[in-house]
Structure formats: C-alpha cells, structure tokens
Amino acid sequence: KALTTVNVNGKAFEADDYTNITPKIASYLNSNLHLKKNHPLSLVRQRIVNYFYTFRYAGNPEFSVYDNLNPVVSTKQNFDDLLIPLDHVSRAKSDCYYINRGTLLRAHMTAHQSELLRSGLNNFLMIGDVYRRDEIDSTHFPVFHQVDAVRSLHKERLFPNQPDLEIFEPQYDTKNPFTFKNTISDPMKQSCHTLEATKVMETQLKNHLIGMVKTLFGKDIKHRWVDAYFPFTHPSWELEIFYENKWMEVLGCGIVRNEILVNAGPSNTIAYAFGLGLERLAMALYKIPDIRLMWSNDSGFLTQFENKDLDAKITYKPVSSYPQCTNDLSFWLPENLSIDTFMSNDFYELVRGIGGDIVEQVKLKDKFVHPKTKKHSLCYSIVYRHLERTLTQEEVNRIHKDIEVAVATAFNVVIR
Template identity: 50%
Template sequence: MIFWRLSKRIQLRPVKLCLAGVVRSSFRSHRGLTSQAITSELPTGGAPGGSLDVLGKSYPRDDHSNVPGKILSKVGKNLHNRKHHPLWLVLERVKHHFYQQYVGPFGTPLFSVFDGLSPVVSTWQNFDSLLIPEDHPSRKKGDNYYLNRTHMLRSHTSAHQWNLIRAGLNAFLVVGDVYRRDQIDSHHYPVFHQLEGVRLFNKHQLFGDIKDGEPLQLFEHSSRSSHKQETHTLEAVKLVEFDLKQTLTKLVTHLFGEGLEIRWVDCYFPFTHPSFEMEINFQGEWIEVLGCGIMEQQLVNSAGAQNNIGWAFGLGLERLAMILYKIPDIRLFWSEDERFLKQFCVPNINQDVHFQPLSKYPALVNDISFWLPPQNYSENDFYDLVRTIGGDLVEKVDLIDKFEHPKTQRISHCYRITYRHMEKTLTQEEVMHIHRSVQARAVQLLGVEGRF
C-alpha cells in the first residue's frame, strides 16, 4: 500500500514508511576515493536519447528519465531474500505468523506471498490503478525515479494490487524494494523495502457465521443525478474494519510482544476509505508503524472483483528492523561488514537480537552555499546529486540557512553535509575530493550559482 506520509515521517526519533544488495561505490574500506570513481556514478537520466537497461530489459530514455547509476546498481539486490539479513529475519517472522494464523479450507496458507516481482512498473500500475489523480503530489518527478514517462521504479508495492486481484487472488502479501527520492539522514534512504497485504471478502465469507445473516448485504445502491452509486453497507464496513484491525494487532503483538500499547489514527489515502495509521508506544514514544484501510470499491470493481469488499495495509521492513533490533543507521542494511551481518545469523528467527553498534568513526562536516536558479530547482534534485557523488559516505544533509537578497530577491541556500564512513576513518583529503565534485556538479547540472 502506498502510504506516502510514512516515508516523510520516518524519523525513528527515530522512526510512513519506509530499503534492498551490497553497497559497492561508497563502502570502500581498503581503497581510496578517486575522481574516476566519482564521475562514473553520474546520473544516467535527464535528456532524451539512448536507453536504460534494467533487469535484462531496455527502456528508451526521454525527458522524464531521472534514475542515477547508483540507484540502478541496487535494483535486483533483494536484501529481503538474503538469508540471515535483518530484513529477511523480519520478513520471515511476518510470513510465519500469517502462515500459522490464517489457513485456507484445505489446510494450505490463506495468504499467497510474492517476494520477487519486478520493481519496474508502469506509471499506470503505480498511480492510475490506485485511483491516484493526475495532479496528486505523489506523482511528482522530484519524488520518484522514472525510467521514462511510461515506466518507473515502483514507489510502493501497492503497484501490484490491481494485477493480483485481476488474477483472481483474494488474500496476498507482496514484498519488495521500492524507490523514492527523499531527504538524506540516518533514517531515510532512496531504496527501502515494503510489505503489502490485501484481503477480499465475499458476502458468504463476511456474513456466513452471523445468525440470520442472509438479509445482510455487502452493498447498497442509490441514485444521484441519474447515476447509480454503489456503497458499502455499514454492517460490511464494520466487519471488515474489525478484521483488519484485529489482523494487524495480532501481527504487531507477535513482533513486539504482549502488553504493547496501540492506538489508531484516522487519515486519508486515495484508494482506501476509511483509512487508518497504527502507532505503538515503544519505550515511551508513539511511533507510527503502518498504514491501512478499507479498499475503495472502484479499485476492486475495476480489477474484476465486483462482489467483494476488502482491506489493505502497508509497512516498511527497515522501520520494523530498526525498532526491533535498535539499528541506528539505515545505511547499515547495505553493509558487507561481517561485524554487522554475523549478529543476525541466529538459529531461530524469533530469537531476540541485541545489536551491538560498530565502532563510530568520526564525522567530517562541510558546508555548501549557492544561489538558486530562477526556476526548476528542487531540493530532492540536490539530495540526489549528493547521493550520486558521495554515496553512502554521506550520513546526512541539512538545510541550515535560507537567505533572500533584499534588492534582487534572489534566494540562497546553505546546506551542511555530514560525511562518515561506516567502516573506517575518512581523511579530509578524501572528503574534499567528493565535496568539490558536489560543488562543480551542482553548478553544472542544477544551474545554481556557487558561493563557494
């Protein structure tokens, strides 16, 4: 499920939502950083012509293409399927819970699991199939990675909902890497992993156990302006909402233990109504862990399941793992450092893991100031450029000052970039190599005027 605000509020204060392989370009513990290594990672998109090759398929570039090489290098890594990785551990716990709790009439698991669907989807799958309007801010080029105008790296696993319902499935989980352009800090990363759940009910499934339930209906019909409208009955909504909240309460309790304090917050998503977010009280702090809701009937009908009503939820695996295992930095999920990975090689997936922090190497901080161009400047473009050049050596980027010239009305931004290697001490010479490249490329690619 999409739940856009999840990624925007992933302060795991840490923490809606909210990552996939091996970091190659920046976790170089025994090699220096050279200009050649930096320039080889420049963005591949931006202008028509040529093509992008992803997972064995070629996509023609156009004016919407904006996927950097560093992002493309992470496609297909599938950290959630890497045995004994912390994301794999969380996913296995979720899968086993659903397998044990929800069984079909013949003793087989009720929920099908899809954990290998391609992250390349059409823009129709990612947005239109989910009733997301053309002017919705979630479609912005500045927030997504587009291969071209018709294809993109999915921004949520909800992009597969319509197709799976159309295929006749009525209970399924979808897991995979998703991609969003976002700010840079220890709890945000442009690639993360989502788990999506969908369940549909027909009249018999919903009302079959209710005494004298035969007269109860899933839908009621009304006529407005000569157009017939189909809406859920109050009884159906109450039953589906109860099942949804009960299902998710059981799941979160399974992960975090009994006695967990939970609260539900009303919210809005384009393809569910009503919609909710779940927050848990974790060590005295309320943290949002997932979003959910009753699916809009228009979506269900268009996928060919007209006689059903259903719910959907979405959560981020990184967020759950960071809370469960107290992992302080999202970049660690990409580390090849055995000191990190071996901590999760446990014989039982439900075994508690008390993450032992790696040595904290010192940070180096550099500021960059520039005048913005008159138009077409996006902060996410700058963050993407910094990630592309600095990779995972960049711990965070903070906008620390905005200034508007009183006479010219030109606007200046000053950003503070914190560099820190997860596995060794950086030198100022190495960092300045990267920082000067950021300055030069910001001028060249973003049209800013440097105040260096």
C-alpha cells in the same frame, strides 16, 4: 532530438523528458535484501509471513505470498489502477524514479494490487523493494522494502452466521456496478457499502494488524489508530506504536475502494489492504541506528543476525562508531529560482550520486534573501561518515569540492 535508450534489468527502454533513473539507483535492483539469509529485513519478513500463515481456512493458509515481483512497473500499475489522480503529488518527477513517462521503479508495493486481484487471488501478501526520491538522513534511503496485503471476502465469509446481512447497500447493483456512483464523503464508509460490512472488515483489519505488532514487539506494546487518507482506500488509517517514548508510524491501511475491485475483480467482495515498511520495523526491533547498515557487506553486521531463532531478541551492537565530518555548502540561486522552487530532491540525488553512501545526512542549515539584489541563498550542511572506517579531512574535502563543482554546473548556482 536524439533517441536514447536506458537499460534496466536487461531490458531497453526509450528515454524521454521524464527519465531520471540513474545508474547508481539501477545498481540496487536485484539486491533482494528481503530474501537474503540472516539479513534483518529477511528476518522481519519471515516473522510477518509466519504470522499471516497462521490464518487458515479449511486447513489451508488464507494468504499466499509474492516476494519476487518485477519492480519495473507502468504508471498504470503504480497510479492509475489505484485511482491516484493525474495531478497527485506522489506522481511528481521529484519523488519517483522514472524510466520514462510510462514506466518507473515502483514507489510502493500496492502497484501490484490490481494485477494480482485480476489473476484471481483474494488474500495475498506482496513483498519487495520500492524506490523513492527523498531527503537524506539516517532513516531514509532511496530504496526500501515493503510488505503490502489484500484480503477480500464474499458475503458468505464476511457474515457466516447472518445470511440476511449484505455487503452492498440495496441501491447498489452487483450485476451492473458501474451504474452506482461510489462516494467517500461519509468518513465511516464508502457509499456503496453497508455499515455492517465495512465495520466487520475494519475490525478484522485492525485485529490482524494489532496481532502482527504484538507478535513482533511483544504483547504489551501500546498502539493507536490515526485517521488517514489514501486514494485507494476508504476509510483509511495509520497504525502507530509507542516505541522508545515516541509514537512511531508503522503502516497505512484501509478498506479497498470498490472501484478497484470492480475493475480488477472480485467485484462482489469487500476487501482490506495495508502496506508497511520493513526497514523501520527492523531498525526498531534490532536497534539498528542507520538505514545504510542494511546495505553493509561487513561481516560484523550480518553475523549478528546469524543462526538465531526467528523470535530471539537480537540487539545490534555497533562494531565501532567512526567520527562524523560536517562541511557546509552555500550558494546563490540564479535569478529565475527561489528558495521555494529549488528542487531539493534533485540536489540530494546529486550529492548522493557523488558522495555515495558516506553521505550520512544533508540538512538545510540556513536560507537568506539578499536585501538589495533580492537573490536567494541556501546553506546545506553535509554530514559525512563512513560506516566501516575513519574518514580523513582531506578525503572529505576532496569529495565536498567535487560536490560543489557538480552542484554549480547542474543547477547554475554560484558557490559562496
């Protein structure tokens, strides 16, 4: 097999059977929308950072901020260090942008948690672009931005007025942490932690995050906690807010698994962690209807967020809305593929690769098994819309035809 290399961020990597990063995706690197002046993602980032700067200890900010970490990470950083099992779905090639088997574009900011802990930090925010293969609609884009955080406390900080309380159960040996098998079978806590310690940390975590959503959305915002599961925290929760008559999930969080702190240090502390998506918050706060607008260079977009007081109420007004154009794409799958084994994310990727950002949505419209031949057929609707002008039907038909041809070759399907 010929040796091929892929260049990402000015570095050459050896390609292998896991390589699925495309030039299109690589072109989004270094956009730094979260740092761009007047950009809505940057405004939300600043509001969140300012909120966390209000936490002080001996006059100094508790949290330090890292918003410039390299998005090219190892599978160790993105998964192994976070106790994500080898067969976990989040590692699938269909969900991530791999440069090769050992290297990928980070799928979450939590990928930097262990390295920052290892460098000696206790309280920090990690902000940046993350990359995931996903469906195509007005709320999904292969690149989005996250704010992640860790706060770890020693027993003296956790229980300042109760020196007799402990973080760890008496059987747990802080000098030899590896001799204790930490389990998560109790829904309230990890077996190594005392109930007092985990509850104090849980209360801090929840208060800090409720404070954050009240700062962003106003003090009357309604919220609820939903039990969740992440391999790297226990217990874990999701925070939802009641927004436009619906419950909207805004973040995942929990108490950091002790194994991570033991491996990366500081091993005699208890920590909380959370991770949130900036796009979803910005879209809700400023009523931005389509995630692709975040990538717009149209002055009609950015000027609406210009020179505003950070906490000013801004409501995005569509410059104008251009019509949608919907074309259907139906095809027969080859005999070796079924409706359930067809790799839909590969398909979305190809559609986006050819159609570019004018593809607003791809939705499965119909699936069908031929009663005689038992062949499977799929029908997708592709919705096209340009954000800055009206598309002509001929123009859309041309792109649609190109997509048909590419899909037929790439997946060995027969267009109907």
